[in-house]
Amino acid sequence: MTEQLGLRLFETAFWIYLAAAAIYIAGMFKNQTNLAKLGRGFFLAALLVHTGSLVVITIAIGRPPFLNLYEYMLSFTWAAAAVYAAMEALTKSTSFGAFCVPLIAAFALFTQLLGKEIHQGIDESIMPALHSAWRVPHVGSAILAYGAFLIAFVLAIMYLVRTQIDRNAAAPGGKPAQKSFWDARLPSAAVLDQTIYRTIAFGFLMQTLLVIIGAVWAQVAWGRFWGWDPKETWSFITWLIYATYLHTRTAMGWRGQRSAWLAIIGFAATAFTLIGVSFLLGGLHSYAGK
Numbered sequence: 001m002t003e004q005l006g007l008r009l010f011e012t013a014f015w016i017y018l019a020a021a022a023i024y025i026a027g028m029f030k031n032q033t034n035l036a037k038l039g040r041g042f043f044l045a046a047l048l049v050h051t052g053s054l055v056v057i058t059i060a061i062g063r064p065p066f067l068n069l070y071e072y073m074l075s076f077t078w079a080a081a082a083v084y085a086a087m088e089a090l091t092k093s094t095s096f097g098a099f100c101v102p103l104i105a106a107f108a109l110f111t112q113l114l115g116k117e118i119h120q121g122i123d124e125s126i127m128p129a130l131h132s133a134w135r136v137p138h139v140g141s142a143i144l145a146y147g148a149f150l151i152a153f154v155l156a157i158m159y160l161v162r163t164q165i166d167r168n169a170a171a172p173g174g175k176p177a178q179k180s181f182w183d184a185r186l187p188s189a190a191v192l193d194q195t196i197y198r199t200i201a202f203g204f205l206m207q208t209l210l211v212i213i214g215a216v217w218a219q220v221a222w223g224r225f226w227g228w229d230p231k232e233t234w235s236f237i238t239w240l241i242y243a244t245y246l247h248t249r250t251a252m253g254w255r256g257q258r259s260a261w262l263a264i265i266g267f268a269a270t271a272f273t274l275i276g277v278s279f280l281l282g283g284l285h286s287y288a289g290k
Helices: 002-030 033-061 069-091 097-113 135-169 189-222 230-250 257-280
Strands: none
Touching: 002 033, 002 097, 033 069, 033 097, 069 097, 069 135, 069 189, 069 257, 097 135, 135 189, 135 257, 189 230, 189 257, 230 257
16 A cells, blocks of 8 residues: 555656646746746655655665666656756756756656556566666666756757857847847856756766666676676667767867757667667566566
């Protein structure tokens, strides 16, 4: 019964996320800061309820919900929400909410549509490799990395929109152009660029831990650090894309649209690693899709 309480709490969190998204969007269209602040209140309430659901489920099943795809999505959605909450607090701006929170709500909906399969503990039917203390730090770093990359993806799209608006605002002949609907509703390109960088830097740190811990766990479980399993391969591809983003920015001075497109490509690889591999490819990590 405690497990069912946890699932009901997550369902409640989903509806609050949805309400928060609607309020953020209304605040953006009406350009009202008070509505955006109300949206933030709803969003933080949803995150609190979501956190409670994970705590209740963890107590009920005797472990963090990291075992199958449904459990993973419960945790990944929480991580994305936590990263967004931290980003909004650090930037002291609610102007990101109308873009980020609806996507978080969409992932919560996707999780709701998955089969609600929760395993009690780790029984003998589960792959032996999962009977390991390495599982928690490995999956924990994964959800934080992928949550950060999701937020950076949304910010990169916002950046491309912002720069297009700025380009259109440069009227021919040097005459001032009429401000567009989005001028007062999007952060500046400089703020977006810097926030993308900081979010990816955090995600890359978590992705690096994910790869290292996964290699150590593979050595313990299967007697080798690396086996080119599809999930391993795509995790490494994702790491390489974000390493390229950071290298080109710090060593080559890349900024702006090129970096934004790298953030978008990186999240495409992230999404395939997170969901596509589980549904489309087999391998030693296929348990994640069960």
